[in-house]
Amino acid sequence: MKKTLLLCGVFIVLMGGCATKKEANSKATNTSKETSTSSALTESTTKETKTSTSSTEGSKTKATEKKAVKKTEVNEQFFTPNPEDDDEEVSYQSSGDGNISAFVPDYSQYNKEQVISKLGEPSQIITDSAAIRDRLEEGEWQLIKEQFDLGKLSEEQAKAFMFATKDLSLAVSMNMELEVLVYEDQGKPNVYLSENSVQFITPMTDYIDFNGKIDTL
Numbered sequence: 001m002k003k004t005l006l007l008c009g010v011f012i013v014l015m016g017g018c019a020t021k022k023e024a025n026s027k028a029t030n031t032s033k034e035t036s037t038s039s040a041l042t043e044s045t046t047k048e049t050k051t052s053t054s055s056t057e058g059s060k061t062k063a064t065e066k067k068a069v070k071k072t073e074v075n076e077q078f079f080t081p082n083p084e085d086d087d088e089e090v091s092y093q094s095s096g097d098g099n100i101s102a103f104v105p106d107y108s109q110y111n112k113e114q115v116i117s118k119l120g121e122p123s124q125i126i127t128d129s130a131a132i133r134d135r136l137e138e139g140e141w142q143l144i145k146e147q148f149d150l151g152k153l154s155e156e157q158a159k160a161f162m163f164a165t166k167d168l169s170l171a172v173s174m175n176m177e178l179e180v181l182v183y184e185d186q187g188k189p190n191v192y193l194s195e196n197s198v199q200f201i202t203p204m205t206d207y208i209d210f211n212g213k214i215d216t217l
Contacts, residue, residue: 077118079208081105089212092159102160105210110198115191122181132178136169143202152205161203168200
C-alpha cells in the first residue's frame with residue numbers, strides 16, 4: 001500500500017538540515033551525504049519497535065484491550081492505505097551512489113468530501129504554491145519530527161515521510177496543483193490533495209494506518 005519515490009544525488013543536499021533552515025539551503029553538487037532527515041532526527045532517541053499482530057480471540061491482555069478501545073474512539077477519523085496497492089512497509093533506503101528510495105502509504109482513494117467527513121471542516125484551505133512548498137518543507141518536517149520525538153515513528157519512517165514531502169514540494173514547483181486542508185491547529189493531520197485525490201497526510205499515527213506502524217498506548 002505504498003508509493004515508491006526515487007530521487008538521487010543533489011536532492012539529498014536539498015533535503016539537508018531538517019533541524020535548521022540554514023542546513024536546508026546548503027548545496028554540495030555531486031557528493032552525496034545523507035545530512036538531511038537524519039540531522040533532524042538523531043537529536044532524539046530512536047525507538048524502532050516491531051509490531052507483532054498475532055492476537056487470538058481467547059487471549060487478550062489488558063494492554064491489547066486498551067489499544068482496541070483507543071482505536072475505536074478514532075475509528076471514524078482513521079485513514080487506511082489504498083487496498084489496491086502493494087502492502088510494503090514504510091521504509092527509507094540510501095545507496096552509496098546517492099540514490100534514495102522511500103516507500104510511504106498511498107491514500108489516494110480518499111477525496112476532499114471524505115476527508116472533511118472524517119476530520120470536519122479545516123481551519124483554512126491553502127492553494128498558493130509558494131505557501132504550500134514552505135509548509136511541505138518546513139511545517140510538515142516539524143510535525144513529523146514531533147511524531148518521531150513521541151516515539152510514534154521510527155527514524156527510518158520519519159525519513160521516508162520527510163522525503164515524501166520533499167518529493168511533493170518538487171512536484172508543486174513543476175506546476176502540480178495542490179490544495180491543503182489545514183487541521184494542525186485542531187490537533188489533526190493536514191491533508192494535501194490534487195485533482196480531488198489525497199496525495200499526502202501528515203503522519204499523525206492516531207489518524208492514519210500503515211504497514212510497520214509502531215504500537216503505542
